[in-house]
Amino acid sequence: MGPSALGQSGPGSMAPWCSVSSGPTRYVLGMQELFRGHSKTREFPAHSAKVHSVAWSCDGRRLASGSFDKTASVFLLEKDRLVKENNYRGHGDSVDQLCWHPSNPDLFVTASGDKTIRIWDVRTTKCIATVNTKGENINICWSPDGQTIAVGNKDDVVTFIDAKTHRSKAEEQFKFEVNEISWNNDNNMFFLTNGNGCINILSYPELKPVQSINAHPSNCICIKFDPMGKYFATGSADALVSLWDVDELVCVRCFSRLDWPVRTLSFSHDGKMLASASEDHFIDIAEVETGDKLWEVQCESPTFTVAWHPKRPLLAFACDDKDGKYDSSRETGTVKLFGLPNDS
Numbered sequence: 001m002g003p004s005a006l007g008q009s010g011p012g013s014m015a016p017w018c019s020v021s022s023g024p025t026r027y028v029l030g031m032q033e034l035f036r037g038h039s040k041t042r043e044f045p046a047h048s049a050k051v052h053s054v055a056w057s058c059d060g061r062r063l064a065s066g067s068f069d070k071t072a073s074v075f076l077l078e079k080d081r082l083v084k085e086n087n088y089r090g091h092g093d094s095v096d097q098l099c100w101h102p103s104n105p106d107l108f109v110t111a112s113g114d115k116t117i118r119i120w121d122v123r124t125t126k127c128i129a130t131v132n133t134k135g136e137n138i139n140i141c142w143s144p145d146g147q148t149i150a151v152g153n154k155d156d157v158v159t160f161i162d163a164k165t166h167r168s169k170a171e172e173q174f175k176f177e178v179n180e181i182s183w184n185n186d187n188n189m190f191f192l193t194n195g196n197g198c199i200n201i202l203s204y205p206e207l208k209p210v211q212s213i214n215a216h217p218s219n220c221i222c223i224k225f226d227p228m229g230k231y232f233a234t235g236s237a238d239a240l241v242s243l244w245d246v247d248e249l250v251c252v253r254c255f256s257r258l259d260w261p262v263r264t265l266s267f268s269h270d271g272k273m274l275a276s277a278s279e280d281h282f283i284d285i286a287e288v289e290t291g292d293k294l295w296e297v298q299c300e301s302p303t304f305t306v307a308w309h310p311k312r313p314l315l316a317f318a319c320d321d322k323d324g325k326y327d328s329s330r331e332t333g334t335v336k337l338f339g340l341p342n343d344s
Contacts, residue, residue: 025287025289025290028287028290028292028294031295035294035295038342039295039338040340040342041297041337041340042337042340043334044335045334046065046075046333046334047065047069047073047333048067048333049068049069050068050318050320050321050333051068051318051335052066052067052095053095053096053097054305054316054318055100055307056100056308056316057106057108058105059310060077060309060311060312061076062074062075062076062077062085062105062122063075063307063335064108066095066096066097066098067094069333070092070093070114071095072098073086073088074108080341082335086122088120090127091110091114091118092112092114093114094112095110095112097111097140098140099142101142101146102145102146107119107122108120108122111139111151112137113137113154115132115135116130116137117130117131117137117140117151117161119166131168133151134153134159135155136155137152137153138154139152139180141182142163143183143187144186144187147164149161150183152192156174156175156176156177157172158171158174158178158181169205174192174194174200176196177194177195178192178193178195180193180221180223181223182224182232183204184225184229185227186229189202191232193221193222193223194219194220195219195220196219197215197216197219197236198212198213198220199212200212201213213244215251216236216242218237218238219236219261220235220237221235221261222234222235222262224267226288228271229246231243232244233267233274233276235262238261239256239258239261239262240254240255241254241258241262241274241286243255243274243288243291253291254291255284257284257293258277258280259280260302261279263277263278263305264276264303264305264306267288267308269308269310271288273286273313274288275306275317276306277306277317278302279302279303281302282296282297282299283303283315284296285315297315297317297338299317299336300319301319301321302319302320303319303320305317312339313339314337315337317335317338318336321334
């Protein structure tokens with residue numbers, strides 16, 4: 001793809017390959033039918049300030065949330081509700097992002113502005129490791145093989161930490177604004193989205209540059225890989241979501257229903273749905289294969305984070321909530337769950 005093939009399309013406009021299909025697929029019709037009976041969103045009190053990040057454990061039994069209030073919370077999913085299990089304290093600053101171990105449902109890790117990451121075990125409810133880093137941490141991911149944690153800070157340094165010894169294995173300083181980071185599903189490449197609209201791909205574990213893709217005309221904010229290993233998606237400040245073929249590294253389609261910078265993305269467990277969110281007051285749910293709109297989840301404020309359940313069509317998310325009833329400036333810090341039965 002030539003330099004910034006998306007460059008002609010401004011926010012909300014259709015890029016040339018965003019073809020509109022002839023009619024909804026059987027999958028879209030089936031999921032729309034399901035969501036008509038399961039369109040309820042419930043709120044669960046989680047924190048005393050805004051929630052930055054939500055993530056499901058690999059078995060789907062627990063949801064974790066990280067907040068500006070310096071804590072993480074963990075909920076148990078019970079039938080049609082989240083029940084708060086524990087609050088995890090220890091960080092001295094905002095918990096900006098968190099993620100779970102890819103195959104151990106008991107471990108999760110938090111990245112904080114206090115220049116540490118912490119690994120937590122839900123069985124003991126304790127912090128099992130605090131790893132000091134060089135800067136204020138803003139993004140974190142766990143390698144698919146579970147052996148390494150990568151954390152990025154505000155100074156565009158990415159540190160690779162051995163998940164067993166808790167020691168740094170490698171550190172890379174980048175000359176551009178690093179936004180989100182992720183391994184591919186095969187664990188042999190490492191991806192970064194950057195402030196110049198590019199996707200940078202490094203070999204792993206060598207960390208040698210493989211390719212830089214001009215993906216968007218403006219800041220490329222978030223990246224997610226689909227569980228099937230077929231696609232990855234990026235969201236940008238140009239309000240577009242682009243879908244990429246993992247093997248060919250070409251853009252196969254883009255989604256343009258949002259009007260604001262795309263902050264967060266999540267693929268459903270079967271790889272067939274993609275949720276994307278921004279400052280728009282709805283979360284877009286698209287069918288991956290056609291780009292067709294499958295559903296939209298209404299919100300009253302900008303959405304920071306979305307996460308599909310690893311086994312069910314349930315979407316956890318968190319918004320920039322204000323407590324409008326009593327004090328419009330006070331943040332409420334709730335976690336929300338969409339996809340519940342309307343009669344629940």
